[in-house]
Amino acid sequence: MSADRVIAHLDMDAFYASVELLRYPELRGLPVVVGGGRDHAPRETVLPDGTVRREFRRLGGYAGRGVVTTATYEARALGVNSALGMMKAAALAPDAILLPTDFDQYRRHSRLFKAAVTAIAPRMEDRGIDEIYLDLTDLTGTGPDRWDRARDLGRQLKQAVRDATGGLTCSVGLTPNKLLSKLASEFDKPDGLTVLTTAEIEARIWPLAARKLNGIGPKAAAKLEAIGIRTLGDLARRDPAELVERFGRSYGLWLHHSAHGRDERPVVTESEPKSISRETTFERDLHPRADRELLGAIFTRLCERVADDLARKGYAGRTIGLKLRYDDFRTVTRDASLPLPVTDAKSIRRAAGECLKRVPLDRKLRLLGVRVSALLPAAEAAALLEQAQVQRGVTPDLFAQTDTAG
Structure with a gap:
């Protein structure tokens, strides 16, 4: 496929x-x-x-x-x-x-470039304020010249972005799937255009460091390097059974398939999200006390980015979630369910902070994440808030707490 x-x-x-x-x-x-x-x-x-x-x-x-x-x-x-x-x-x-x-200006320019792109190639998957996937299969046709046509289409897309935004540039990767295209879009930044076919995987993908693959974080890269896997070529040449034994069936097979450039995920043009989240894996493990200021700033920034995603996608949410991964790879989540939906970073930060009070902070952290779920359209949320204010005079401020761990 x-x-x-x-x-x-x-x-x-x-x-x-x-x-x-x-x-x-x-x-x-x-x-x-x-x-x-x-x-x-x-x-x-x-x-x-x-x-x-x-x-x-x-x-x-x-x-x-x-x-x-x-x-x-x-x-x-x-x-x-x-x-x-x-x-x-x-x-x-x-x-x-x-x-x-x-962020008002960033959202405005995001809308501009996406409108310009979808006027040419309407099958778009929105991946955030500054990146998208496009399925160009129907526009490029078949035959030996399809990748030449794809390159021409890539140039059109880049010019459309430049014209619509007053001069902003983008980098485009054109390949047979999403995994390879994300790698290819980094090849010639800034203002790059890279076309890559499956025949070129060994020559152009395998020399890359394993950590270049989206989904291999610093810890996984260190574990791979410890067994002599430094490049994607090293990874591709390993026995998949060994990868499954060391990393588990799901992740081990994903590593093997990804190193060979295999990815069947479709470009998803429309979907109702169940949740909106942001998370980050730290370059080094951070201590809750020694690195408190840095963790606090990152925590706030994640909440701001989730709030920005909610505003851009037109949703509000009732449930705020926190995700922590410790240095021993153990993951813990906590949720706070609110009586009314929220969209702003301050409310999300406050609720996530309540969740943080209910997790042990006795060892270093390697990942922090914030999630908003129980989503509903922003217009519906606004009506609920207005109704609550009319009936009660104030917005309720109560947390119903639920715990989960994984």
Whole structure:
């Protein structure tokens, strides 16, 4: 099935930072870090001739517990990446420009690029504010020239994004399936276009580090390296029975199939989500006390991203969930069911914080996640909230708690 399809993964380049550069073109080519609060906005002075002079904040003066939302490629070259603590980023790149996040603008540009793309290729799977999958199979036809047609279509998509957003770039991977397309979209960033067929897997995919595969985190990569598996080629050449024995049947077989570029997942164009979640696996295990400030900032950021996803998809939720994975790979979840649906980051953070009080924090953590479930459309949620306010005068503030562990 996979070899007969043409699937695109379109990934916006340094999306939040690139949106900021549209607003502040004088910062192009400079290291820029996005993640400050509104008090980190540039100071603007209108000169007598009517021009505006801007004074930008420098990262070196930052003090606080925030984390980096994104950074330009110039800042990434200095070691600054998303989810890095701002204080650590300031030590790495003190002269970088610091800008506040502006999610209203990011959502607006997200809508613009997706509308432009779906006008050309309507079969789209939305994977977040800055990335999508597209099924181009019906548009490219069959025959030996289909991948040439796919490349031409990729160029059209990239130009449509650029035109619709006022100059933003994206990188596109074109392959027979979603797994390979996500890998391929990273090959030539920024502003890349990569076409890859199954015949090229051994030459172009197998030399990649195993950790490049979405689904192999730092811990799994370390376990693979411990048995001599450093590249995807090393992984592909291993006996699948050995992988099943070491990693379990499900994950072991997935590793084997993925290393060979096999992925039958369809592009899902419409689905009603049961939950919306965000989680992150840390580069190093974090201690609840020694790394409290960093964990707190990451926790808040996850809640903000879930709230952003809810707003973008038009949902609210009654149940807030917390997920923790300890350094021994044990996973624990907790839920808090609310009497009324919520959408904002502050309410999600508060409910998730209540969940956090009910889990043991006696060892290091390797993963943190936040989930909102029991979803309903935002319009319906707004009506329920309005009804509650009319009947009671205030919004109830009670938690009905349920525990699960896995």
